[in-house]
Amino acid sequence: MSTAIDQQVATFQERFKRVKEEVSKVIVGYGEIIDGVIMSLLASGHVLLEGVPGLGKTKLVSTLSDVMRLKFSRIQFTPDLMPADITGTNIVQEDAMGEKFLEFQPGPIFSNIVLADEVNRATPKTQSALLEAMEERSVTVGKTTHKLDSPFFVLATQNPLEMEGTYPLPEAQLDRFFMKLKVDYPTVDSLHTILNRTTKSQEPIVERVLGQGEVLEMRKTVRAVPIARPVQDYAIRITLATHPKPPYAHALTMKYVRYGSSPRGAQALVIGGKIRALLNHRLHVSCDDIRAVAYGALRHRVLLNFEGEAERIDTDTVIKGILENTPEPK
Amino acid sequence: MSDKEIIIASLRRVDRRIKINRLFTELNLTAVLFLAIPLLLKLWDLVEPMRGVTIGIIGGIWILLFVAFAVWRFAQKSTLEQAAASADTRADLNDELKTAVWFINNPRPSDWIEAQIRRAAGNAQNLNVDRLYPRQIPKTLYLAAAMILVFVVLNFVPLPWNHNWLALQAAPAFSLNDKEAAILAQTQELLRKAEQLQQSELTEKLEEIVDQLQEGTIDAQQAAQMLNEIQNQLEEGNLDAASITEGLEEMAKDLAQSEELEPTADALQDRELKLAADELRKLAEKLGMNKPESSKEIQKSLEQAAQNTRPGLEELAKLLKEAAENLKNEQQQQAQQSLEGAAQELGTIQQRIESQQLKNLASQQIQSLKDALQQRQQAGQKASKGEQQAGKGQNASGQKPEAGQQPDGQSQSGQSGENGEPTDQAGGEEGQAGAMMPGGSEGTGLMPGGKGGSDAPREGDATSLEVQLQQEKVQGMNDAGEKPEDIEESSRQERSRLDYRNVKSDLSPAQKDLLNQDRIPWEYRPLIKSYFEAIRQAPNQQGKQ
Numbered sequence: 001m002s003t004a005i006d007q008q009v010a011t012f013q014e015r016f017k018r019v020k021e022e023v024s025k026v027i028v029g030y031g032e033i034i035d036g037v038i039m040s041l042l043a044s045g046h047v048l049l050e051g052v053p054g055l056g057k058t059k060l061v062s063t064l065s066d067v068m069r070l071k072f073s074r075i076q077f078t079p080d081l082m083p084a085d086i087t088g089t090n091i092v093q094e095d096a097m098g099e100k101f102l103e104f105q106p107g108p109i110f111s112n113i114v115l116a117d118e119v120n121r122a123t124p125k126t127q128s129a130l131l132e133a134m135e136e137r138s139v140t141v142g143k144t145t146h147k148l149d150s151p152f153f154v155l156a157t158q159n160p161l162e163m164e165g166t167y168p169l170p171e172a173q174l175d176r177f178f179m180k181l182k183v184d185y186p187t188v189d190s191l192h193t194i195l196n197r198t199t200k201s202q203e204p205i206v207e208r209v210l211g212q213g214e215v216l217e218m219r220k221t222v223r224a225v226p227i228a229r230p231v232q233d234y235a236i237r238i239t240l241a242t243h244p245k246p247p248y249a250h251a252l253t254m255k256y257v258r259y260g261s262s263p264r265g266a267q268a269l270v271i272g273g274k275i276r277a278l279l280n281h282r283l284h285v286s287c288d289d290i291r292a293v294a295y296g297a298l299r300h301r302v303l304l305n306f307e308g309e310a311e312r313i314d315t316d317t318v319i320k321g322i323l324e325n326t327p328e329p330k
Numbered sequence: 331m332s333d334k335e336i337i338i339a340s341l342r343r344v345d346r347r348i349k350i351n352r353l354f355t356e357l358n359l360t361a362v363l364f365l366a367i368p369l370l371l372k373l374w375d376l377v378e379p380m381r382g383v384t385i386g387i388i389g390g391i392w393i394l395l396f397v398a399f400a401v402w403r404f405a406q407k408s409t410l411e412q413a414a415a416s417a418d419t420r421a422d423l424n425d426e427l428k429t430a431v432w433f434i435n436n437p438r439p440s441d442w443i444e445a446q447i448r449r450a451a452g453n454a455q456n457l458n459v460d461r462l463y464p465r466q467i468p469k470t471l472y473l474a475a476a477m478i479l480v481f482v483v484l485n486f487v488p489l490p491w492n493h494n495w496l497a498l499q500a501a502p503a504f505s506l507n508d509k510e511a512a513i514l515a516q517t518q519e520l521l522r523k524a525e526q527l528q529q530s531e532l533t534e535k536l537e538e539i540v541d542q543l544q545e546g547t548i549d550a551q552q553a554a555q556m557l558n559e560i561q562n563q564l565e566e567g568n569l570d571a572a573s574i575t576e577g578l579e580e581m582a583k584d585l586a587q588s589e590e591l592e593p594t595a596d597a598l599q600d601r602e603l604k605l606a607a608d609e610l611r612k613l614a615e616k617l618g619m620n621k622p623e624s625s626k627e628i629q630k631s632l633e634q635a636a637q638n639t640r641p642g643l644e645e646l647a648k649l650l651k652e653a654a655e656n657l658k659n660e661q662q663q664q665a666q667q668s669l670e671g672a673a674q675e676l677g678t679i680q681q682r683i684e685s686q687q688l689k690n691l692a693s694q695q696i697q698s699l700k701d702a703l704q705q706r707q708q709a710g711q712k713a714s715k716g717e718q719q720a721g722k723g724q725n726a727s728g729q730k731p732e733a734g735q736q737p738d739g740q741s742q743s744g745q746s747g748e749n750g751e752p753t754d755q756a757g758g759e760e761g762q763a764g765a766m767m768p769g770g771s772e773g774t775g776l777m778p779g780g781k782g783g784s785d786a787p788r789e790g791d792a793t794s795l796e797v798q799l800q801q802e803k804v805q806g807m808n809d810a811g812e813k814p815e816d817i818e819e820s821s822r823q824e825r826s827r828l829d830y831r832n833v834k835s836d837l838s839p840a841q842k843d844l845l846n847q848d849r850i851p852w853e854y855r856p857l858i859k860s861y862f863e864a865i866r867q868a869p870n871q872q873g874k875q
Contacts (some may be wrong), residue, residue, distance in 0.1 A: 005445045226443045228432035230411070231425055283446040286425035329428070330415050 005283065012221050012278050016042075018209045022067040025204040027060045028197065029190025032328075036181045037064060037155065037298050042218050043271040045178020046134050046154040048119075048169075048300060051264040055183045056194075057157040060115035061115045064155075069211040070112035071149065076229065079165065083129035087139045088146075104141060109133050112151055119156035120166040127173055130154065134176045152216050171303060175262050177295075179272070180300035225274040227285040230329035232270060235290045241322040242302050252321040256308030261301035268297035287328045295319055333451035334434045337427065338410065340454035340455075345413035347463040356403055358470040364396050365477040372484045372495065379491055379501030381546060417454075420462040426450045502544030510702045514540060517695035521688075535560055536696075543703075550707040557700045564693040571686040574679060575601065577640035584638070588631035590616075590624055603680035608674035614669035617662050629657040642682070646675045 016038060023034050032051070037060065040047040049057045058074075065072030075086055088107030094100050109113065109130075119127065133139050137148045156177070158169070174180070186194060189312055240248040242260030242315040255262065272293030280289075295316055302315040331339070371380070371388060414427035430450030485494045492498040506514060514536070521533040539560075543553045582598035585591040590613055599607035600709045613628070620628070637652035653668035835842060850858060 005442060225444050226429070226433065226438075226440060226446055227431035228425070229436065230428060230432055280424070282424060282426070283442060283449055284424075284426055284429040286429075288424055328415070330412050 008221055008224075009278055009281060011283065012218055013169045015210060015214060015218060016279060019067055022206045022209055023060070023063050025206050026063040026197075027056055028193040029186045030056070030060065030183065033060065033181050033183055036179050037245070039272055039293070040178040040274045041151065041153050041215065042222055042275055043178055043268070044151070044219055044294075045271075046156070046176060048174070048177040048180040049155065049157045049183055050160050050180060051157070051183030052161055052185070055105065055185065057183055058117055060183075061113070061155040061157075063206060065113045065115075066206050067209055068113070068215070069208045070151070070153075070215070071110075072113045072115070073108035073111035074115040074117060074299045076117045077119050077126070078296050079121060079123060081122045081126045083126050084141075086126065087133070087141055090142055093197075104144065104146065106146070107139075109139055110146070110148060112149055112153060112279065114152075114154045116154055116156040118158060120158040120169055122167065124167050124170065127167065127169060130156075131173060131176065149212075151212065151219070171259070174300045175264055177300060178268050179296035181296055182299075193215075200289055222271065222274050222278065225277055225283065225285060227270055227274065231273075231285050231287055231290065234287050234326070234329055235266050235269040235273070237271065238290065238294060238322055238326050239263070239298070241326055242298060242318070243330055246327075250318070250325055252313075252318045253302075256311070256313045256318060257302055258305035259303040259309075261298050265298050265301045269293060272297055291323050294323055333447050336451040337430050337434065337447070337454045340432065340457050341410045341413040341417065341427065342416045343459050344457065344463070346409055347409065348413060348416055349408060351463055351465070353403060355468050355470070357400060358397055358468045358474055360396070360403075361474045362470045362477065364392065365474055365481070367392055368475055369481050369484075372481055375495075375501075376484065376487070376489065376492060379493060382498075382500035383546065385495060385500050417457060417462065421453070421457060423450075423453055427454060430454075504641070506540070506544075507702075510699055512700045513695050513702070517692050517699065521692050532560055532563065532692075539816050550703040554700045554703050554707075557703075559695050561693045561696050561700070564689040564696070566784070571642075571683055573640045574642040574683065577643040578603075578679075580638045580640075581635040581643070581646075584634035585631050587626070587634065588627040590620060590628050592632050601683075603683070607676040607680075610669050610673040610676065614666040614673070616664055617657075617669075623799050625657055629654045632657070642679065644671055646679065649675055719783045 004020065019038055020031075020034050023038075027034060037047050037049075041064075049060070051057055062072070062074070075081070084107065086107050086109050088105050088110065090102040091105045092100050093103040095259070116130065117129075133148060133152070134154055137152050138148065139148065154177075159166075237248055239261050241250050241258065242253060242265070243249060244257045246255045253268045269290050270285065272287035276289040276292055277283070277285045298319050299315045302318055304313060304315065304318075308318075359820075368389070371385070374380070375385075410431050411428065414431045415425075417423065418425050418427050426446075427450055430447050433447060437443075482496065485492075485496050492503075493501055518533055518536060521536065539548070539553055539556045542548045543550065548556070578598050578601065582595040584595075585598065586595035591609075594606050594609040594613065595602070597609055617625070632650045632654035634653060636647045639647045649668050649672040653665050653672060656662075656665035656668055
């Protein structure tokens with residue numbers, strides 16, 4: 001039995017590694033971002049990528065879709081985008097007998113991988129069209145609910161600089177993202193590599209290495225990883241420490257946070273920890289795993305108060321304080 | 331062994347090693363902290379020697395606390411979870427053992443959990459406890475050893491006032507100063523000489539008193555009382571000695587009637603009893619060569635002398651009488667034996683008188699020692715009284731302490747200085763007995779106990795008012811309204827250096843309200859003042875008129 005599990009873990013690691021290698025052929029220097037995106041996919045979650053234009057966010061997602069044998073669609077969010085443009089709508093059709101009937105025309109949401117580019121440019125009404133799809137994995141049009149194919153993975157991008165004419169995502173929407181990953185400017189070495197790769201006549205070609213079944217199998221493996229109560233307790237204490245209420249509240253939280261993470265944050269910590277444990281060839285989750293995924297899992301779930309925003313406090317600073325002050329179980 | 335047993339056994343090993351290391355470190359650190367106490371005490375002891383009782387109490391508490399701490403730390407148990415967490419950290423196992431222990435304690439049917447435990451067991455088996463938790467000698471151990479060494483060295487510092495605690499030595503409860511020790515030595519010497527003459531246990535008693543005083547079983551006052559008893563015992567023989575001396579003088583007068591006995595009588599008169607005994611022996615040898623008239627004179631003189639039967643001279647009188655009778659019966663040999671016996675008795679009397687003289691000297695020394703002890707005790711009482719007064723704060727009642735106002739009714743024998751201040755000498759050493767002993771024999775001191783001090787001024791403690799403000803002179807106005815009156819001017823010039831304190835009133839709140847009631851409104855006060863000034867002038871004017 002042990003050998004079978006070891007084999008399962010080895011397969012998981014191998015597949016993960018192959019996906020990452022293929023994506024890294026195109027995307028340079030964003031190892032952690034790639035890891036976070038793949039982890040979110042395997043955790044049945046969604047990812048919000050935040051970064052200034054031109055850093056390769058969209059390229060990353062499109063490359064990921066290229067690597068996987070999954071159905072991919074891209075939605076460019078604009079202020080005039082309507083919900084029906086995402087979900088699809090019933091269209092009047094005419095059959096061979098000339099009789100008219102309504103036929104559901106699925107929107108781009110009906111894919112395995114959906115890129116919601118510049119998601120904060122759409123109106124809240126349109127943004128909310130994603131809510132049901134992201135959480136329930138279904139779309140309701142009229143009186144009919146349409147199930148989405150599994151895996152269903154939304155990758156949204158947003159630009160933190162251009163705030164004019166944008167509609168910041170509401171908390172409920174943000175909470176549905178498994179991780180929020182910040183795409184920073186690449187380093188000099190990474191830039192050299194990017195230029196070397198993109199300014200030549202031959203562009204890198206990626207292979208499709210992962211199919212739908214394999215993704216689902218990997219998701220199942222992730223869920224099987226056991227976590228001990230003390231480690232889970234550690235994840236819970238970190239989550240509760242994001243709330244500005246005693247007894248777990250950290251000083252920074254009490255000062256700058258209006259509302260902390262929902263239980264989805266704790267779920268993200270544990271599932272992210274499990275994936276990381278598997279990647280490190282471990283059969284258990286450690287506190288170190290929880291800490292490693294804490295920033296991506298919690299940064300978009302911590303809502304700053306007026307004082308925090310006025311002082312331009314970064315939620316990562318708050319999370320760092322929490323991690324430093326939450327003792328490991330003894 | 332199953333995987334679970336392997337994990338538990340490994341963690342027990344880890345737990346034991348952690349506990350040992352922790353105990354070793356903690357006890358060493360605690361020992362250093364605890365050793366600081368006896369070390370500081372020993373240093374303090376070098377400055378101000380402490381009594382054995384004090385050291386014993388502090389030492390006992392110290393040992394109790396240390397043992398209690400050690401027992402508490404030793405009894406503190408750690409859990410396997412704690413050991414697992416520690417081993418995970420040290421061996422970089424990323425919470426593997428912690429997770430395994432939790433799943434061992436909370437079993438669940440899962441292949442993944444079994445696999446996890448199996449993997450954890452493998453790692454637990456490979457744990458090298460010696461490498462992960464090496465036995466280290468903490469630096470505090472060296473520090474503790476150094477402190478012990480210093481403590482031992484301090485105990486053996488060759489200083490006269492240092493006491494070796496390791497040899498169970500400590501400062502006595504009461505230590506004699508050089509002068510007192512000299513007096514004691516002289517007394518003991520005198521008593522030893524007196525003992526050689528007459529068996530006595532007084533020296534032992536005296537040593538016993540001093541020992542008890544130094545051990546703290548008796549205080550200086552009790553020691554003085556016990557010395558008083560010894561003194562009384564020593565002086566008991568004074569009356570006998572006086573009686574003997576008088577009796578011998580009378581005997582000398584009687585014996586002087588005989589020409590043959592004149593040298594003996596002279597010697598007795600001069601209280602040269604040995605010489606008198608020798609003369610008697612010479613007389614006894616020449617008894618056969620004397621004329622009958624002279625023998626008769628001798629016999630008569632002896633008979634008369636034998637009639638002086640004072641206490642202490644009974645035996646001598648008896649022997650003289652026997653000699654007289656033997657001479658009367660012309661029993662020369664028996665008469666010689668009787669005279670020889672009388673000569674020996676004279677020697678015995680001589681020894682008795684000398685012994686009494688020595689005892690008297692010893693008694694005087696004891697008196698000096700007693701005075702010194704009383705003086706020291708009174709000085710101590712005065713010091714403690716002064717501290718109590720200081721503790722009570724500024725009790726500026728202005729009352730002088732009355733002379734002789736001692737709580738135990740003793741006179742202030744130690745205050746023989748000119749200004750009533752205590753001096754080292756107990757009012758001088760000579761002729762001060764009356765001053766020292768309350769109601770005792772006559773003396774020339776200043777105290778009421780001695781007759782010589784009855785008219786002398788009694789001086790108490792100096793006035794100890796802590797605040798003495800100058801008399802304030804408030805300048806009033808002779809004429810009304812021209813110059814503003816500043817009634818606080820003087821107060822601003824002279825301020826008390828002590829804070830004013832809230833003195834609690836015995837009055838009830840209602841009474842205080844009544845007293846503080848201001849019946850005169852502020853704005854009417856100048857008016858009332860001018861009114862009284864106006865009516866004050868009226869009688870003067872009337873007088874002038």
